Amino acid sequence: MHRFLALCLMGALSAPWAAPARAQANTSAQTHPSTSAMTSLRLHQAAAANDVSAIRQLLKEGAAIDSRDAQGRTALLVATHGNYVDAARALIEAGANVNAKDDMQDSPYLYAGARGLLEILKMALAHGADLRSTNRYGGTALIPACERGHVETVRTLIAAGVDVNHVNRLGWTGLLEAIILSDGGPRYQQIVQLLIEAKADVNLADKDGVTPLAHARQRGYKTIEKMLTAAGAR
Known part of the structure; x- marks a missing residue:
């Protein structure tokens, strides 16, 4: 009897109508990023907007400070690209890595130096900039x-x-x-x-x-x- 019930259950799970349910569950998991991923995405957005309050709040909520976007950039590098000194300061003081490179081999330190972004450069130098690091050239x-x-x-x-x-x-x-x-x-x-x-x-x-x-x-x-x-x- 127990073997009969087990076989029935296995058949139900392998039946054609079970596949859409499993596919729907898998699709749902894939199309809904985790909370931590969403928080990290918002951190990059806050850096691009020079929104210091949002940066601090997102870090409190557990945003990974050195998480990367599709180009391999950290939030600090995003802030550096915009020369957003306040955002950069908030991230650096919270422990952001000034040497973290993106897919183009730029780091906040290297980019600030190359572009003459003096305030951010000085902060990077004061927080562990690797003087021997090199760019893509x-x-x-x-x-x-x-x-x-x-x-x-x-x-x-x-x-x-x-x-x-x-x-x-x-x-x-x-x-x-x-x-x-x-x-x-x-x-x-x-x-x-x-x-x-x-x-x-x-x-x-x-x-x-x-x-x-x-x-x-x-x-x-x-x-x-x-x-x-x-x-x-x-």
Whole structure:
């Protein structure tokens, strides 16, 4: 008798009309994210809106502070992209990882350095920024800062101890990028001077053997040429 009932039960579960019920249950589970996932999504939204109150409340509710979005970005990196200083401060002070990289190999620290977002950069430096971390081009935060002419960012990164002679995958240092990718104007002259004062190797050539001085001469950057020559460039 018991065996008969068991067989009947097994048959009912395997019957055609049971499949839709199971499928519906599985679909329901897949289309309804967990509470923690929804809370983390809202944290990213709050960061994108620079909503400090919402950030703090969501963290209290258990939002994972370093959870990632579809691009691999943390909420802190989202806030950094918008240069939302208040949101970034709330997240950093709550323990967000300033070195967490997204799918593009950007971290809050690297992105702030590259874009000259000085306030966020200084907070990142004060909360464990990895000075040796590199971007997708193999460059430190200093190299793109030199390229983009962010004088105070360069000054800040040099003072923090970033290697001024680091070479990226293109074969360029910060000094080379401040010449090759610049207009040779006042901002770049200041950056070259900062690098010289920080003991950058003025004779460190690119992968083709072209020196900073040769690049400056090719572009007609007379002021930078004089600065390099005075520092011993050949």
